[in-house]
Amino acid sequence: MKVLILSCKTGGGHDAAGFAVKEALEQKGHEAVMFDYLTLAGQKVSDTVGDVYVNTVKKMPHVFGAVYQIGMAASKIMRKSPVYYVNAKMGKYLKDYLETENFDAILMPHLYPAETITYMKRQGIKLPLAVAVMTDYTCIPFWEETECDYYVVAHEEMVAICVKRGIPEEKLLPLGIPVSGKFSRRADKDRARAYLHLPLEGVNYLLMGGSMGAGDLEKLTQQFCRTREEGEYLTVICGNNKKMFQKMKKKYKQDSFIFVVGKTRQMEVYMKACDMLYTKPGGLTSTEAAVSGIPIVHTAPIPGCETANKRFFVKHGLSIAPRTVEGQVKKGRELLRDREKAEAMQTAQQQVIPGDSAEKIVALLEEKREVTAENSNEMDILITRDSHKPSNSFMENSKK
Structure with a gap:
């Protein structure tokens, strides 16, 4: 096919x-x-x-x-x-x-x-x-x-x-x-951290702004720094936003607890390595996170479809979405400390968001292609048979 x-x-x-x-x-x-x-x-x-x-x-x-x-x-x-x-x-x-x-x-x-x-x-x-x-x-x-x-x-x-x-x-x-099958595969957190050169000990928060590096990356990072506790680390992924990447890289180059990343093709590894994700509610990023099984704090959405995405995730217990930057950082920490609540979110993610959608779509294409091929073959047979039959119009005219 x-x-x-x-x-x-x-x-x-x-x-x-x-x-x-x-x-x-x-x-x-x-x-x-x-x-x-x-x-x-x-x-x-x-x-x-x-x-x-x-x-x-x-x-x-x-x-x-x-x-x-x-x-x-x-x-x-x-x-x-x-x-x-x-x-x-x-x-x-x-x-x-x-x-x-x-x-x-x-x-x-x-x-x-x-x-x-x-x-x-x-x-x-x-x-x-x-x-x-x-x-x-x-x-x-x-x-x-x-x-x-x-x-x-x-x-x-x-x-x-x-x-x-x-x-x-x-x-x-x-x-x-x-989403790619890489997100549903289980991986050892320590090995993922070692591969990405992240600290093996402590709590590592992941902050993303989608492929465009949009959202409140700067404000969230500043709030994290103001309230940071011992043993906490933050990985910030700026995506395609080169200007944001250069700005944050320069600003936090002296802070050993902040890791600034630009565009990456290893998103699934970062989700395996980190304990909590802060992200705007893009449809793909949110789905990848849910399939990965990482607790999610949704930040401010881009008005429109992301607002609906956030509403869906919160409704089904797949994420939390405090309105303010201060609330997002605070509630994220609280969620991570409440293992029962965090595990309930991860269970809901597994139950609501399928990790095999791509495979199901392939099966759909295979099935519909077979049906189309069968119908085409049947049509070819009918055309071949009809070409050897007397014309209906001729028979009808003869009867008249």
């Missing part, structure tokens, strides 16, 4: 979900091709879209939140949004690409390519199986105007939300958000 995975550079979560399924496909012996589909129109197009998104989220999160709310309102009254028309322009590029390749399925962990696929379907262009993967614990604006064959959602509670928004229930599959 050959699968095309189309993502987009608006946050690292979409890529992470796509790579998780790619990994699972290749482990089963299938072929997977994944890329940012906007590059089909040129690297400049991809860079522009990504830069606008990232800069808005990092520098003007409330503007992003306002746009999200406008989108939610517009999705209730519009049959086709501006997002649809913009992404429809990608149809010609994707059509040309698909004509040079032969894929059995297209997987989309992002709304934008799903909008393009929808436009192409409405133009009568023949396409392989099209499966969308939602990477948040809600239904973001405009998914309802797409026409994919199936939609993989994060949890069974999302089914009712999506149906209310207009997506047919029979197309909704609550298989979870796919």
Whole structure:
């Protein structure tokens, strides 16, 4: 089976979900091709879209939140949004690409390519199986105007939300958000710490701002330093935010209890090595943490889908989310000291968040591909048989 995975550079979560399924496909012996589909129109197009998104989220999160709310309102009254028309322009590029390749399925962990696929379907262009993967614990604006064959959602509670928004229930599959199998594997904490050159003794807190290094990294680090107790360490991951990385690296270079990290491909190792995670409630990061089984303190969300993610996690006991920076640091310490409460959170994470979503998605693609192949074979047989039969119209005319 050959699968095309189309993502987009608006946050690292979409890529992470796509790579998780790619990994699972290749482990089963299938072929997977994944890329940012906007590059089909040129690297400049991809860079522009990504830069606008990232800069808005990092520098003007409330503007992003306002746009999200406008989108939610517009999705209730519009049959086709501006997002649809913009992404429809990608149809010609994707059509040309698909004509040079032969894929059995297209997987989309992002709304934008799903909008393009929808436009192409409405133009009568023949396409392989099209499966969308939602990477948040809600239904973001405009998914309802797409026409994919199936939609993989994060949890069974999302089914009712999506149906209310207009997506047919029979197309909704609550298989979870796919994460790499590395996060579900158990690892010895001491070995993980030694590998990352972190102190073997004491309590190590992990602070993250997602792939963009967004959120209150500086404020949380300052609060941790003000209230730090003996034997406590803090690892801060700045992601792609090079400016934040350089600033914090310089500021805390004399503090032996703070470890500042930039972009890393070893996130699963850090989650195994540390005792507690502070992170904004991104869909992928939160899922990776829950699958890893690390207690979570959710920090301030980027307004929009992250607000819904935080609400879902708190509701199911998968995280705590005090409103202030002071409360987040304090309550995180209290949670870690209360082993019964921390273990209850980890148990809830195991029960609510599946670690094998990527494998389930691969099984889905295999199953639907078989059905499609069987139907095609049956159609070929019927066509062959019909070609040897007298014309019905001739028989009917003879009777007349």
